[in-house]
Amino acid sequence: MTLPDRPSVLTPGQARALFRTGADTPTTSGWCRGHAQANLLAVPRDLAFDALLFAHRNPAACPVLEVTDPGDPHPREMAPAADLRTDLPAYRIYEHGVPVAEVGDATAYWRDDLVAFLIGCSFSFEAALAAAGVPIRHVEQGRNVAMFLTDRPCVPAGRLAGPLVVSMRPVPEALVETAIEVSGRFPTHHGPPVHVGDPAALGIADLGRPDFGDPVAAEPGDVPVFWACGVTPQAALMTGAPEFAITHAPGRMFITDRAD
Amino acid sequence: MTLPDRPSVLTPGQARALFRTGADTPTTSGWCRGHAQANLLAVPRDLAFDALLFAHRNPAACPVLEVTDPGDPHPREMAPAADLRTDLPAYRIYEHGVPVAEVGDATAYWRDDLVAFLIGCSFSFEAALAAAGVPIRHVEQGRNVAMFLTDRPCVPAGRLAGPLVVSMRPVPEALVETAIEVSGRFPTHHGPPVHVGDPAALGIADLGRPDFGDPVAAEPGDVPVFWACGVTPQAALMTGAPEFAITHAPGRMFITDRAD
Numbered sequence: 001m002t003l004p005d006r007p008s009v010l011t012p013g014q015a016r017a018l019f020r021t022g023a024d025t026p027t028t029s030g031w032c033r034g035h036a037q038a039n040l041l042a043v044p045r046d047l048a049f050d051a052l053l054f055a056h057r058n059p060a061a062c063p064v065l066e067v068t069d070p071g072d073p074h075p076r077e078m079a080p081a082a083d084l085r086t087d088l089p090a091y092r093i094y095e096h097g098v099p100v101a102e103v104g105d106a107t108a109y110w111r112d113d114l115v116a117f118l119i120g121c122s123f124s125f126e127a128a129l130a131a132a133g134v135p136i137r138h139v140e141q142g143r144n145v146a147m148f149l150t151d152r153p154c155v156p157a158g159r160l161a162g163p164l165v166v167s168m169r170p171v172p173e174a175l176v177e178t179a180i181e182v183s184g185r186f187p188t189h190h191g192p193p194v195h196v197g198d199p200a201a202l203g204i205a206d207l208g209r210p211d212f213g214d215p216v217a218a219e220p221g222d223v224p225v226f227w228a229c230g231v232t233p234q235a236a237l238m239t240g241a242p243e244f245a246i247t248h249a250p251g252r253m254f255i256t257d258r259a260d
Numbered sequence: 261m262t263l264p265d266r267p268s269v270l271t272p273g274q275a276r277a278l279f280r281t282g283a284d285t286p287t288t289s290g291w292c293r294g295h296a297q298a299n300l301l302a303v304p305r306d307l308a309f310d311a312l313l314f315a316h317r318n319p320a321a322c323p324v325l326e327v328t329d330p331g332d333p334h335p336r337e338m339a340p341a342a343d344l345r346t347d348l349p350a351y352r353i354y355e356h357g358v359p360v361a362e363v364g365d366a367t368a369y370w371r372d373d374l375v376a377f378l379i380g381c382s383f384s385f386e387a388a389l390a391a392a393g394v395p396i397r398h399v400e401q402g403r404n405v406a407m408f409l410t411d412r413p414c415v416p417a418g419r420l421a422g423p424l425v426v427s428m429r430p431v432p433e434a435l436v437e438t439a440i441e442v443s444g445r446f447p448t449h450h451g452p453p454v455h456v457g458d459p460a461a462l463g464i465a466d467l468g469r470p471d472f473g474d475p476v477a478a479e480p481g482d483v484p485v486f487w488a489c490g491v492t493p494q495a496a497l498m499t500g501a502p503e504f505a506i507t508h509a510p511g512r513m514f515i516t517d518r519a520d
Contacts, residue, residue: 049309049375053327056312067313069418115309158329 016087027144027251037253038118039230048115050158057155061232063120078256090249097241120189144251147212151203162239170222212250276347287404287511297513298378299490308375310418317415321492323380338516350509357501380449404511407472411463422499430482472510
């Protein structure tokens, strides 16, 4: 499967159809410009309250866009024609807190009792950042965004507990205020940064070794800027170790029909 | 038990202590000026996901301030020293959608699996309305606020479904814009009105016959103004008829330690 030359101009339906037929991509960052992207967390019904409460208690990391009814793979609000089992480029399957598989099609793992949560994604504000003149280094470098576990604990909820995960973008120092202002207009996609500058303040030892995604090189004069990240629920799965969950593979998101 | 002459100047702790020892009042509107008040919905753990999802899908009616852990009667964020079983003036006990009892102390009905939801209340912005010159007619008249079932359906969630409930305040026409602006600053307490003017537009036949609370007389030149109301979950209990729930009695709220 050849990837499109210009994924930014695909419609969400075209992109999802590509992924449904088996296409993969290192990241959906930059795809379907102008459309919101979402993190996926699908958990059994008996974990759904913990998951929704975890999101409610950690709204910067987990802004909930939609919750499906148990077993329903179709997100009726964000993309009614889509199928959450097949329309993402890649999935992670978690069992007892361990990612046991990464697959391109989650149909074989789907269960009738799964409740899916779509959670806002910072890719959704990258087009607005770019339009404001902020370079998106990982897109320039053809890489996935860099994501890190921090030393900031989330507020736990039932069986879900774990650290905040952040995405990092190197931003030219003179454009940091712009990046704060523009991303702040996207409260359902994590909003403004949680931290600017020294990664040690978040307990991050080495920006060259992300916990998820790819290392992204800074240009001279860039400052690291950190946003709350929708991979945070995956860290909570790893810590809380509930029986079963399906998530997106970090950086390879669900592309919705909604305008960003 | 004699009620205080000036409940507006009590601290929340003083008011809750009064209610704990058995005091009742027709309404907590006007009590403990400057402090947020909350609706209570406590449901068994197996209904908690439906309740939280119902709140998430109907945020104007159900802005969630806090969710307790199962069985825990103490709201750790909003008033850690309080006890939700005893510190409200009155409770309603719902069984299979029917309010089977109204009691001043819910201890005998409490269960180890109950999850309590505290939901914002429009009483929390009444002090700000009054400070802006908007008369609060039901306080002037010594009555509970008037609340009505509407013909607007909420978005259902699992076993919870039902109509939007609104509170109504008669507001002098020249002050309606002020009331909209002031209440709009309180998004966690229902925010701006959902409707101004003709009650028939909400399917309300007779303002003199509220479904909850007391009838409140309009003065000449007043316009009825309607806000989403935290009694909405009680309407969803009546329609959805889940096994069991404890709520506050309409208009007799939980008074939190938080500033409004």
